[in-house]
Amino acid sequence: MTQLASIVSYLDSLLSPQLYTDSSLNGLQVESSVSDIRRVAVAVDAGLDVIRAAADMEANLLIVHHGLMWGGEQPIRGTFGKKIELLLKSGISLYVSHLPLDGNLEVGNGAELARFLDLQEIKPFCEVNGMSVGVRGCLKSDFSIEHFQKKASQMLGAVVPLCFEFGKSDIRDVAVVTGSGSSALDLCAEQRIDLLVSGEPKHEAYQRAKELKMNAIFLGHYASETFGVRALARRLATDFDLEHEFIDDPSGI
Template sequence: MAIALSTLVEHADRYLRAPGLVDYCPNGLQVEGRAQVRRIVSGVTASQALLDAAVQAGADLVLVHHGYFWKGESPCITGIKQRRLKTLLTHDISLLAYHLPLDVHPEVGNNVQLARQLGITVEGPLAPDNPRCVGLLGTLAQPMPAGDFARRVQQVLGREPLLIDGDNMIRRVGWCTGGGQGYIDQAIAAGVDLYLSGEASEQTFHSARENGISFIAAGHHATERYGVQALGDYLARRFSLEHQFIECANPI
């Protein structure tokens, strides 16, 4: 079955409440391809590797979390940007990208989906008064040492995380996928035993160690694989489309 591109985009924008969220990039349709969509290929980032795989898979639309046209980047269509856009335009493939709307969504969002993967029960937002802080607070069913939780993370995500072990039992957890390490202080103020993000900064170590909590950096890419898969599955069910998630490995 095929659906009009305009119908699919309008529904996805509305479902993710994308138009009302201030972001660092445009959300929604970034590159317009053919008018009808039958097959969606999803991935974390619209890299050349993903685009090449989408061409081979016969995609009509590529759905990603990390798209193009970020604030502060050069507007010139040169280098890798030219090659990526040429691939999409030559093969008449659309690019649909959602950044913060996909992080924060309560059903298919990256943070909710990661919680489900790791067995964390969501309590609520990490910083309710900051709409750009898309992190969450939650609890584990049973307290465990930080090392045991780090092993769970490794088993689920398929990569060894960076662990700063505060030598404490873990029950209350705060997390923000991707580059969310800067929210560790809000997590500490909320009384967490462990904070998890995708990345780490130099000062993250000191914040965790001096406040007596544990910290895990599990990988930007690894922590943000699940939202786009869930969104692709949702759109495929909603419109009776084909959907394939393609993993382009990234150790960061």
């Protein structure tokens, strides 16, 4: 077993949440009375079903990408109150990493998805308030967009990808901005990137991609963001000898 404080310190050092300006409250959002951590659960979202699953598996720590606290103060009532109550009753602490987990080059959503897509020379991409939230890389040789469609079908929480094919048919330089990353289309065009890979687009992304003559593929918001928490779980298991489990609760979005 490992002390919660040691794990939180380790995660804060790895992910540097203090460097990010984010709507999410990153770091330890809920601290339970259990300080000895033996089993860690990870998930994309801190939904009630996810917390119940973490309780059923007797996890002591739940790590998620989308947490419970966003922006200002929130009254502890309704489903929000039920989540807090269940975490505390079950002895589960909650650690959250939103933008820091998107941009981290070691275990981040973007970097892990880029490696899954066989990209090389992975570098930071797409800054938000001075911190990168995506990555860019290149393929060994030119591929068509069908290569990415096939890879998408192998992902956890896979959905039928949405493709905008307005750019080059031969793709080598690729940017990855997971979640809702279609706002990076302009930056991709400026940096002559052949393809943007993201989770879900905003409505105006179609016209913007067409106007910029850009390729884009959207793999699903949830599916694009399973990579970081799973990488974190593997890292904790190796460095702290902890049991770990990924709780899959796909949104279909």
